[in-house]
Amino acid sequence: MKLFPEKIHFREIRLHFYILCWLTLLFISLPLVIVIITSFNASSGVNFPPVGLSLKWYGNMIQRKAFSETAQLSFFLAIITTLFATSIGFLSSLAIVRYRFLGRNILNAIILSPLIIPEVVTGLTFLFLFNRIKMNQSFLNILLLHILLALPYSIRVISANLYRFNIALEEAAMSLGANRLKTFLLVTLPLTKPGLITAAIFSFVISFNNFTATLFLVFQKNTLPVEIFSYIRTENDPTIASISTSLILITVGLILLSERIVGLERFTR
Amino acid sequence: MGKNRSTPYLLNLPSLFLLGLFFIGLSWLLLISFKASSPSGALQTGWTLKQYFRFFGDQFYLKYLWPSFHVAAFSTLVTLLLGYPTAYILVRSTPLMRRFLTIALLIQFFSSYVMRIYSVMLVLGNNGIINRFFTWSSLTSGPIKLMYNEFGVAVGLTLGAMPFMVFTIASVLESMDTTLESAAKSLGANEFKTFLEVTLPLSLPGIAAGIVIVFLYNMSAYVTPALLGAGHFDMISNFIYEQALELMNFPFAGAGAFSMLVLTLILVFFLNQAFERMIKGVSFK
Numbered sequence: 190m191k192l193f194p195e196k197i198h199f200r201e202i203r204l205h206f207y208i209l210c211w212l213t214l215l216f217i218s219l220p221l222v223i224v225i226i227t228s229f230n231a232s233s234g235v236n237f238p239p240v241g242l243s244l245k246w247y248g249n250m251i252q253r254k255a256f257s258e259t260a261q262l263s264f265f266l267a268i269i270t271t272l273f274a275t276s277i278g279f280l281s282s283l284a285i286v287r288y289r290f291l292g293r294n295i296l297n298a299i300i301l302s303p304l305i306i307p308e309v310v311t312g313l314t315f316l317f318l319f320n321r322i323k324m325n326q327s328f329l330n331i332l333l334l335h336i337l338l339a340l341p342y343s344i345r346v347i348s349a350n351l352y353r354f355n356i357a358l359e360e361a362a363m364s365l366g367a368n369r370l371k372t373f374l375l376v377t378l379p380l381t382k383p384g385l386i387t388a389a390i391f392s393f394v395i396s397f398n399n400f401t402a403t404l405f406l407v408f409q410k411n412t413l414p415v416e417i418f419s420y421i422r423t424e425n426d427p428t429i430a431s432i433s434t435s436l437i438l439i440t441v442g443l444i445l446l447s448e449r450i451v452g453l454e455r456f457t458r
Numbered sequence: 459m460g461k462n463r464s465t466p467y468l469l470n471l472p473s474l475f476l477l478g479l480f481f482i483g484l485s486w487l488l489l490i491s492f493k494a495s496s497p498s499g500a501l502q503t504g505w506t507l508k509q510y511f512r513f514f515g516d517q518f519y520l521k522y523l524w525p526s527f528h529v530a531a532f533s534t535l536v537t538l539l540l541g542y543p544t545a546y547i548l549v550r551s552t553p554l555m556r557r558f559l560t561i562a563l564l565i566q567f568f569s570s571y572v573m574r575i576y577s578v579m580l581v582l583g584n585n586g587i588i589n590r591f592f593t594w595s596s597l598t599s600g601p602i603k604l605m606y607n608e609f610g611v612a613v614g615l616t617l618g619a620m621p622f623m624v625f626t627i628a629s630v631l632e633s634m635d636t637t638l639e640s641a642a643k644s645l646g647a648n649e650f651k652t653f654l655e656v657t658l659p660l661s662l663p664g665i666a667a668g669i670v671i672v673f674l675y676n677m678s679a680y681v682t683p684a685l686l687g688a689g690h691f692d693m694i695s696n697f698i699y700e701q702a703l704e705l706m707n708f709p710f711a712g713a714g715a716f717s718m719l720v721l722t723l724i725l726v727f728f729l730n731q732a733f734e735r736m737i738k739g740v741s742f743k
Contacts, residue, residue, distance in 0.1 A: 280473070318487075430576075
């Protein structure tokens, strides 16, 4: 008899968790669904439910030069950031995982520090620094900022990968006559590939989406998030909804592709 | 691998160059925040605490600090309340549910923050789905103000930080030794008791890390107050941006930035201490 009410308690807590979980899902996903619906709205206001169906905001998105130009710039920035953040991160990860050296722990802490420093502080620091040393190359400045922001993620993911694989495999290759370079190319690199791909995806996403810190450094040309931000502040039509819908589609594609190549667990830890 | 002593330093050279550049800028900014500036923007000689006195002494600037803290703390709690059950279901449910939840959260994680806040604006606006429903069902006579105030900013922050909270707690729940739960059950504890006395205390490190990460993240929010507060509700980051880019007052912006950094880190330090004591207090006899 005593067990009965307690059993109800258990059912209640699990049920509550399920309800809260679905509520969370609804809370995070509903806005995106609304964005997608709004992008097909025929009227120029941001109405819900839509007044009629139309693709004219997609037309506006393609026609406006500011969007295609900033999208190209952001894509280009993200690609270069990815190349640098992944390769630099790989080198640092090798040092951190494979060597014991003076200042290793301090370095580890310093590398992760951009994660806890607020983005406005990072942006302000770079603006101030480049201003003082008269470095007015907007593109290069933003690139350096993005590599710095992506580096902690890249190093964390790649070193986790390096910690996991068995170093005996490298030793075996060497004892079988492979030289350093051959061992690196034929053993180390292929075994670190999933980590490198994950780091590359992280770096690309961080650079392509970064807004707050980048805002301090845009003078000559806007990046796509900055352009979207200023459009939201000045106009009130669903063009941003159609850009967002396109970006959501690309993001979903990227996630499904990542799941195929490296598995989603690598991103959530 | 190599036995050469200089190899690890050489490998770290590119990272160190970038981090060095950043820390040189950061230290330089800190130095500058102890300078007075004339209206033209030129720096005066000599050191002063004027900028800090101005920041903490003036009601006008202080008004950024308390609301920032208030909305950041409140949103962190709501994020935890929604995020913990989500993490629990993610780890302990079926593989299908797990995949579904992971993808839904990763879409958020991989999407532009500006776009996500824009999507919240579409929901909370006067023509948004909530106000449409309210007016249609005659619950209210007209649209009610859901954004351009603290509420709107809190909603945006909660949505923005959700993936961090869920993933942080989920990774702790994942690595938890489930034999303890089975042991509790086999010793006669029911599932409710098992959760309350075994699972919850053991997941405290995840809760602690989640709270710290999300609180730090919320305190430094810029986009959310800029779009969902739109001048009616500003946070410290908005103040720093304004000082630096609209007024070109680097010393004052720097003083604001370091005050924010130090205050947040002190808070996080005490939070960590409190959590550590709680985690140590958890013992199974």
